[in-house]
Amino acid sequence: MARMKFLCDSDRCIECNACVTACKNEHEVPWGINRRRVVTINDGKPGERSISMACMHCTDAPCAAVCPVDCFYTTADGVVLHSKDLCIGCGYCFYACPFGAPQYPRLGNFGTRGKMDKCTYCAGGPEADSTQAEYAKYGSNRLAEGKLPLCAEMCSTKALLAGDGDIIAQIYAERVTRRGYGSGAWGWRTAYKEMTTG
């Protein structure tokens, strides 16, 4: 079985934000919620890099570990999903997530958070695949249709790679070897406790 991962080649990312837009459009993500974002480091300085970041679908996911109601689960493809029916919006996953992935619609009094929303790797949720109920809560389920996440699929420079971890790591390693440089697979050490293996 594949172990799905994201890999952002920061030497290719041009900060066009198409991945962000594609994600918002594909899943009809509401205003104020960003399942994916592009962060530019060392902006305007030598060594400037942009990295597209979303949920990394971690091994031993911190969000799942701290969830008081155990609403997370990992699919056979290694995708970390959660049930919005079980989520109580406590916000602990946001404190534990190394990548700032969990998002909360703001509702009600005080800082009350609604049900958490995050990148689903275009794999929907616990509802039956490709149903209206699943779409309303989690967005479209491209994985069930045999497609990869839209953000990576439509990346114009192919900076953002999605797919089986071994395969995308191989692609990245070949690129680094060919061009002679690479700044690493961002977040992989934190998410998977490993680095790209050539």
Next chain:
Amino acid sequence: MTGLTRTLRRAFAGTMLALALAIAAPGATTPAHAQAPAPSAPAQASEQMLFNYLQGDVRGRITIPDQRAATLIQPEGREFQHFWRTTLKWIGAIAVGGMLVVLVLFYAMRGKIRIDGGPSGRTIERFNGFERFVHWLTATTFIVLGITGLNISFGRELLLPLMGPEAFTTWSQWGKLAHNFLAFPFTLGILLMLVIWIRDNIPGATDVRWFAEGGGLIGHGHPPARRFNAGQKIIFWSVVLGGGAIAVTGFILMFPFQFVTTMSGMQLATQLHGVIALVMIAIILAHIYIGSLGMEGAFDAMGSGQVDLNWAKEHHSLWVEEVMAGSRDARAPTGARGAGAD
């Protein structure tokens, strides 16, 4: 003289150059990679270097309104995960479980502490209606807050397997609501307690003697005490300070990123709230024990507010004298005559 100045200036310039190079180092990674094209090793070095440079968090610029999203990676999340899953559970198990074991053992050894002289039948007012209201306001809200809080920390292990996911979520959702709203009356209770009881809880010389004689719990004598003995003063100060700390950290959590704007601050507030609350639960368990099962006559103080005179004399001898002195000084109003004195 000029030679020394020049040497100093050169040394200073050298230091500044070294500093500038050190600061510029992460930016200079790309040419370094161009010379060393090995695929995996330099990749690790580069990410490591950036982590060190930025002291853990990788922050950048972002074009969406949520500026917190500019933090690309915060590896501290993994530490929070470890704390939540391991450290906090151990602290809770040892504090709350340990206190329950201690109380059961203590009850088995010492049993219920009786009034030595037996109940006298005469009572004396220990707490007025307002004081009892403040106590029970804080106590009832604390019990609900404690149970719903323990549910967040331990419910997943203890209740979820029994209730099933849907029922557990419904219960936890209500628990969260109760926890948020009851925080306000609880805080009010803590503040009122501070105001009405602080003057009777200033530590003094009698407390030293009370401790030296082992108090009423461990020792078998009855060291003199004013309105509150040293043990009760400890409860008072831990409730005011511990409860105050729980309230402050709790409000920080209730309004996320409003009072504390950093991720590390929010994580710390969450951790402190959990640890202090668990310790407070352990302390209050002991307080509940001694106020109900552990000591004859103690519950009346907060129940009816009227305690037995013998109980009061044994446990709060100096306070009884103070109260009695007031009534002994009572003078007949001028012009009052004894009945039948005409």
